[in-house]
Amino acid sequence: MMTKTLLCSLCPNCCALTVTMEGDAVTGCTGNLCTQGADFARQELTMPLRNVTTSVAVSGGLYPLCSVRLSAPIPLSRLTEAVDLLHGLTVTAPVAMGQVLLEDLLGLGVQVLSTRSVPAIHFCKD
């Protein structure tokens, strides 16, 4: 048996959780003021989830970048891979806020969403 401590970050109470684990399974949790704390600890210690916010390149836009986030959090272990993929992505202006820029990121079933709008610029060709 092993004990671990962590802070619950679901609300400002920031409970100091003490968690007991058998192998990979969480067997007990103390210090939580509400039941959500135990669920949080189980998730954090078995498969922590994170959203990713970064930017992707835009071609032909008023701004060089478009900020993005995911429609749902993904496992922390896949975060670097996700960021690498997003950095390789270039989208074409115009981009609307909330537009889906990638349908299924790394087969994880989450979408990449734009969090700003980038109007297109039109160059005069003469």
Place this chain on the structure above:
Amino acid sequence: MNEPIMKDVVILGGGPAGLAAALALHEQGVRDLVILEREPEAGGILRQCIHDGFGLTRFHEALTGPEYAKRFLDPVRAEGIELHTGTTVTGLTDQRVVTAVSRRGLTQYQARAVILAMGCRERAAGALPMYGARPAGVFTAGVAQAYVNLCNNMVGREIVILGSGDIGLIMARRLTLEGAHVLGVYEILPHPSGLPRNVTQCLDDFHIPLHLSHTVTELHGAARLEAVTVCAVDDQRCPLPETARRIPCDTLILSVGLIPENELSRMAGVQLDSQTGGPVVDQFLQTTVPGIFAAGNVLHVHDVADDVSAEAEFLAEQVVRYLAGPLPPCPIAVTGRGCGHVVPQQLCRGEAAVLSFRPAAPRRHLVVEAVQDGQTLCRRTIPYATPAQMVHLPIPDLADGSPVEVCCYDDENPAV
């Protein structure tokens, strides 16, 4: 110059405070108002905060900064509220004459009420006791954030961060994701200044070390930063020279505090509070100059935008009252013990209010009370409180005119 344009309300700044105040005023029937914003777009600091975590209280969603701003900007546009971007306010008088500069030239407004919503700026290198050269490669966290998130310019490769405020923590993660190597975050206090959630998700997730009770004492390099000297500090925050270490790096990011932006307030003769850096206000958020009100980061530094919006909406209600007639006098002074500062600083008799403050240090089981003439007016126990999170304490209406003191202490160690 032409005659001043008459307005019921002129709002200085189009960040979350200015936008929320304008919308609330409009909803309550005040139509003769204008927002003046210096940047080419409204939204304030939120425009560059592409991380999520905004709107958790208000919308029960983790929005990014631009998404949060849009929730206010869309209705401002839909309602046709007058908003001038690219317009910098350069003058304010105690008679509420506002001077603004834009490409169209100089414009003056005569306002019945003015709302200060100019936000804050970052403390920069010049304010810190650091020896050595002044090479390129030293940025405040917000400036680095604007470079990376708005302009697509990377600030450096080998990065040291001084200060563990939320912006510094967010930038540690942001720069790591952009391929930089963040060597460590150095914090002079014995505890992190940012939210615990940000310590976990911005530092621990990426194995970025956090060195508490440490500071940067010297910069090295000629044209570009080449290294910094870091030192441990004693409990008086004095560097211990025997602990000095030289850390090669090309960039230093400063996240060492925000200063409310009050040049205009000063110009109008508004009294400032040396602790908050913002105006002294009464419980209606009116400054010491009648008809000039303040909300958001210009008043005191907030950690969450949701709080800023709520404060600005409360302020709008008070401005509506003010436009109908003067607000009650607020002669009752408020002070704090065990907390940095208390806003508002002045209270009136016979009307309930909400006090905002931060505990001096992180505490479990923080007890906060408001005391008048040795009598406890109200009391709240908070399971966990840190200076990174503002605390609010509603207090009942006061019958008596003597000063009110807010006391913060933990259950086990009553206040000294």
